[in-house]
Amino acid sequence: MTFNEKKKEHIDKESFRILELFEETDEKKTKPNSDKGSLGHQILFDFTDKVIDSPTLISTTLLNTTISVKECYNGKCIGLNESNYKEFQKLIATIYKDKEINAKVSEEFIEHKSLEWLLKTFKQKKADCNFSTFILDEMQNSIEELKVHYSMLYLDIGKPFQIGKVKFEFFTKEFFETLAKQYQSKHPEKDENPFEQMRSHYQGKVYATYIVSAEREKAKEIALEECSLAVDILKMCSETTDLPPMKLSFDIDSRTRENVQNEVILTRPSATIETFSINSYRLPSHHKIYDQEWDRIVSRQLADFHNFLLTLADERTELEQLIINGIKRYGNAISNNNMHQRIVELFTILESLLLSDKNSPIIESVCKYCSKLVFKLPTDRKHLISLLKTMYEVRSDLIHHAKETFFDIDNLQKLQYTVIMLLANLIKKTNSHKNKQSLLQEIDEAILNAY
Numbered sequence: 257m258t259f260n261e262k263k264k265e266h267i268d269k270e271s272f273r274i275l276e277l278f279e280e281t282d283e284k285k286t287k288p289n290s291d292k293g294s295l296g297h298q299i300l301f302d303f304t305d306k307v308i309d310s311p312t313l314i315s316t317t318l319l320n321t322t323i324s325v326k327e328c329y330n331g332k333c334i335g336l337n338e339s340n341y342k343e344f345q346k347l348i349a350t351i352y353k354d355k356e357i358n359a360k361v362s363e364e365f366i367e368h369k370s371l372e373w374l375l376k377t378f379k380q381k382k383a384d385c386n387f388s389t390f391i392l393d394e395m396q397n398s399i400e401e402l403k404v405h406y407s408m409l410y411l412d413i414g415k416p417f418q419i420g421k422v423k424f425e426f427f428t429k430e431f432f433e434t435l436a437k438q439y440q441s442k443h444p445e446k447d448e449n450p451f452e453q454m455r456s457h458y459q460g461k462v463y464a465t466y467i468v469s470a471e472r473e474k475a476k477e478i479a480l481e482e483c484s485l486a487v488d489i490l491k492m493c494s495e496t497t498d499l500p501p502m503k504l505s506f507d508i509d510s511r512t513r514e515n516v517q518n519e520v521i522l523t524r525p526s527a528t529i530e531t532f533s534i535n536s537y538r539l540p541s542h543h544k545i546y547d548q549e550w551d552r553i554v555s556r557q558l559a560d561f562h563n564f565l566l567t568l569a570d571e572r573t574e575l576e577q578l579i580i581n582g583i584k585r586y587g588n589a590i591s592n593n594n595m596h597q598r599i600v601e602l603f604t605i606l607e608s609l610l611l612s613d614k615n616s617p618i619i620e621s622v623c624k625y626c627s628k629l630v631f632k633l634p635t636d637r638k639h640l641i642s643l644l645k646t647m648y649e650v651r652s653d654l655i656h657h658a659k660e661t662f663f664d665i666d667n668l669q670k671l672q673y674t675v676i677m678l679l680a681n682l683i684k685k686t687n688s689h690k691n692k693q694s695l696l697q698e699i700d701e702a703i704l705n706a707y
Contacts, residue, residue, distance in 0.1 A: 267347065270346075271370075274374060277344075278374070279340075311327045314335075316338075322341070325371065348363060357395065360469070360471060361471040365473055369394045374387075398472070402467070402472065404468060407509040408463060408464055408506060409508075410512075411543050411545070412545070413462055414544075414547055419486040419565065421466060421482060421565065421566065422482055427463075428460075432455040432459055436451040465483075483508060485584065487507060488584050489565070490506075491591065492583065495552070497556060498552075498556075500598075501665065503540075503593060505540035505541045505591075513591065521535075557676060575692055579679055582608065582682075585604060586676070595668060596654050600654060602672065606626060612696050619644065625696055628703075643671065644674075
């Protein structure tokens with residue numbers, strides 16, 4: 257990881273220019289909480305006695321985006337106002353746009369470490385080293401091999417399995433016993449063993465895991481992308497594909513749409529202690545993947561998608577990325593309990609894969625290309641075209657008339673399988689086609705030469 261001389265010179269020059277933009281101001285004392293409405297009635301915890309006497313970094317945000325930053329201590333602040341912070345962001349963007357860097361290090365890490373150098377240099381009135389040397393060393397030293405675990409909610413498995421490079425596994429009793437023994441041998445004077453306490457929370461819970469070499473925040477970002485894609489493939493091959501009404505709840509905890517438990521509070525207009533009652537109810541469905549279920553998952557073309565993930569390079573073709581996007585959308589669609597909305601999302605996948613441009617007639621293009629890519633026999637193609645047109649009417653009634661038209665549930669099952677079969681067949685085409693246009697052109701030429 258390095259900068260060429262020209263970029264190194266530019267970065268060092270910019271870092272000293274930004275140093276000149278730092279301002280010193282008096283710290284403004286904030287007033288005690290005076291929020292009104294619901295915020296004013298919330299009970300807040302007082303951590304005043306736990307505050308450490310050290311500089312405090314304060315960021316001003318707008319729509320979850322930082323627009324200015326300052327460090328305050330003993331009534332004085334130094335920092336960048338909104339206008340000058342934009343200049344700082346340009347420096348960060350210049351560093352982060354390097355492919356070698358953004359593949360291993362997060363933009364947040366670069367921003368944090370850059371600000372650290374700027375604040376220290378400003379306060380010392382001198383630089384311990386050039387900024388480019390500092391940030392390169394910090395980035396290089398931050399990279400480590402990590403196994404990232406993402407918690408899976410509403411899922412139990414009989415044994416670990418793998419999809420692509422992602423492993424679905426769980427912490428065993430033996431794992432925690434080993435950690436507890438190691439801790440005990442290193443800290444014999446301790447009465448409490450934290451790993452004994454952790455067992456009750458983590459033992460037996462299912463995780464999607466991915467091994468990656470990167471800076472910690474970047475590692476989490478990369479792993480979430482990979483694990484999410486593997487989860488979407490697992491959804492694609494789940495029972496809901498066979499049985500559309502079957503509720504599918506399992507997902508990575510940060511992506512799940514459902515709470516473990518919901519509650520409704522009932523009172524009467526006159527507030528008395530006898531009328532305050534809380535009703536709790538569970539919504540998610542819990543999924544178990546043991547031997548029989550795993551065999552059914554494998555039968556739904558799991559191997560095709562597993563191998564696709566294993567062979568993906570860092571630089572992906574347009575067709576490969578369209579397939580990935582289709583898998584992600586399918587994972588989102590199959591988790592939607594509103595089956596009319598699911599139909600809309602399934603057609604969005606078909607459109608993204610089969611329309612040559614924005615002016616293409618939607619259903620005509622979908623019918624023509626999908627039937628050719630999914631089936632070989634003319635009779636099968638005719639049945640599929642009929643299915644697509646029938647289900648597209650359901651989609652159009654919802655989109656254009658807000659009407660949930662009745663449909664045959666078997667047709668939704670067939671539509672779901674059509675999308676999966678299309679994606680699986682497109683994977684086979686990635687060896688000979690890099691983009692969608694060349695694939696669709698091949699089909700058009702075959703039609704012209706068929707008679």
